[in-house]
Amino acid sequence: MHRPLLLIYAQHFEGSVQGALVMSALRYFHREVGQPQLMAWDRLDVHRSREVKDFVESRSEDFVLDEFPVYSREFNPKEGCNSQVKRSMINATHESVADLRQNVHARVVSLRRRHSALRGFFEHARLSLRGLT
Incomplete structure (x- = not known):
């Protein structure tokens, strides 16, 4: 049985991560993958920030969010x-x-x-x- 690929993408930043960096990483992931993506996130404060949530909601065709417990x-x-x-x-x-x-x-x-x-x-x-x- 053929299984589709499971891929991992990462962006690494120096210093503390702010919303603008998360959105930059999401744009990078979208360019690299080019299809809707499931973003499985931990509960880092920046992942739950209004700025990032608004960005992801405005691009709901590109990203689906799921938070870990x-x-x-x-x-x-x-x-x-x-x-x-x-x-x-x-x-x-x-x-x-x-x-x-x-x-x-x-x-x-x-x-x-x-x-x-x-x-x-x-x-x-x-x-x-x-x-x-």
């Missing part, structure tokens, strides 16, 4: 992704913040190709992908 690492598949990226960099050294960001980006792109691992992060979090992939 109150923060719990074991129920957030993003934590599996973060953990995998961190483990892959355990002995890495970086000359600069730019070098670190480039390495993180490369690890996320590599993880993007590991569809079974991505599905596993959702399964570990006891989240169903039925109907999404």
Whole structure:
């Protein structure tokens, strides 16, 4: 049985994340994917801000939002992704913040190709992908 691909996209920013950066990331994701997307978000304050909610509501044909329950690492598949990226960099050294960001980006792109691992992060979090992939 052929399964459609499950993909992960990430944007990394220095400093605290504000609404304008979240909206910039959403525009980036839309350009990269080019189809309606399910955004599975944790309850970070900026994700719940009026500015971001208004932006997403104005583009309801592009984004569907789903919030995870109150923060719990074991129920957030993003934590599996973060953990995998961190483990892959355990002995890495970086000359600069730019070098670190480039390495993180490369690890996320590599993880993007590991569809079974991505599905596993959702399964570990006891989240169903039925109907999404």
